[in-house]
Amino acid sequence: MSEKQVYSLSISARAVLNLHSLNNEGGEGNQIQTRMVDIVTYDENRQPRLANVNAISGDMFKHIQAEHLHRIATEKGLPLCKACQRFDANRMSADPDFRDWVKAEKPTQVQVVDRLLACAIDNLEGNLITEGNLSAPRKSVVEFGWVVCLPDKDAGASDEYFHVKYAPDRREKPTDKDEREGNLGQAIFHRPTNSGVYAIVTNLELSRIGYNDISHTYVDGVDRQAQYAALLESILYTFIEMNGAMRNTQMPHLVALDGVVAVSYGIAPAPTVSPLNKDFKQVIEGTRDAINRLHNKDVVQVLPFDNLTEFSDILSTLILESEPYTMQSVGAV
Numbered sequence: 001m002s003e004k005q006v007y008s009l010s011i012s013a014r015a016v017l018n019l020h021s022l023n024n025e026g027g028e029g030n031q032i033q034t035r036m037v038d039i040v041t042y043d044e045n046r047q048p049r050l051a052n053v054n055a056i057s058g059d060m061f062k063h064i065q066a067e068h069l070h071r072i073a074t075e076k077g078l079p080l081c082k083a084c085q086r087f088d089a090n091r092m093s094a095d096p097d098f099r100d101w102v103k104a105e106k107p108t109q110v111q112v113v114d115r116l117l118a119c120a121i122d123n124l125e126g127n128l129i130t131e132g133n134l135s136a137p138r139k140s141v142v143e144f145g146w147v148v149c150l151p152d153k154d155a156g157a158s159d160e161y162f163h164v165k166y167a168p169d170r171r172e173k174p175t176d177k178d179e180r181e182g183n184l185g186q187a188i189f190h191r192p193t194n195s196g197v198y199a200i201v202t203n204l205e206l207s208r209i210g211y212n213d214i215s216h217t218y219v220d221g222v223d224r225q226a227q228y229a230a231l232l233e234s235i236l237y238t239f240i241e242m243n244g245a246m247r248n249t250q251m252p253h254l255v256a257l258d259g260v261v262a263v264s265y266g267i268a269p270a271p272t273v274s275p276l277n278k279d280f281k282q283v284i285e286g287t288r289d290a291i292n293r294l295h296n297k298d299v300v301q302v303l304p305f306d307n308l309t310e311f312s313d314i315l316s317t318l319i320l321e322s323e324p325y326t327m328q329s330v331g332a333v
Helices: 058-076 096-105 109-116 120-125 176-181 224-240 280-295 308-321
Strands: 008-020 024-028 031-034 036-042 048-056 127-129 136-138 142-144 147-149 156-164 188-204 253-264 300-305
Touching: 008 224, 008 280, 048 188, 058 120, 058 142, 058 147, 058 224, 096 109, 109 127, 109 136, 120 224, 188 224, 224 308, 253 280, 253 308, 280 300, 300 308
Parallel strands: 031 188
Antiparallel strands: 008 188, 008 253, 024 031, 036 048, 048 147, 127 136, 142 188, 147 188, 156 188, 253 300
């Protein structure tokens, strides 16, 4: 077995993002509300306390990554079901051929998951099939946590700004008919913007690419290496281009990115510690040492990075010089 077979990979990173509005709760009247979450932190006496901070949902980052994966898979000719070819959020559940097959064949859960694995996006991003009274899950290979602003006093802030839609002739008032038919005239609205140091955690179970979790076997015909490379490339692009709401006029300023990539080359999870813990790098490195001592070899490697360039180099090297770990197939239990 190659030492370059990656079982799992995790990313624990801090990102400085300024003046973004990538994820909001919604709007009330002409007021757009920024997304806020409560987290537990510690005060100066090491006592737990609640803090309310702005955040970007893990769902948003998963969508960003899936968008990049769709483009990469399309360009590289990876197999996609009809629904994923058009980037349908329902994935294979919206594929008419798949739905007809389920109704006609009455497949088992194992057969359904095998078919899901034939599509690169269903394989990597996951799905839950409920067609025909089934409940056949395909757990995602990639996981994202909430991207949360650090609760420190000077680590972040959220503001609201007054905006007016430009109208060339402000003296002209829209008629009742205009107001009924569309958004005409000089509308006013309040828009949020956020700046801060954000904690990001991501985990990839790369050994599960093409692996049926029910039958505990790999499906024939899946190009695991190609999908492995496409997935890591999509993760890289997720950090390079953080898509989301209001980018047309509030494209985020990515100022800094630092953290660690933990890579596991054996049956051991790549350790992840949130950058909400200021000592996250040291804790991850200590966990690596303990795991490696347990296995009596370097099963886990920790690759630190201090900027986007170093992070890009780490992932590019993994794409070019490694492959997904192959677990021993044991058959259904």
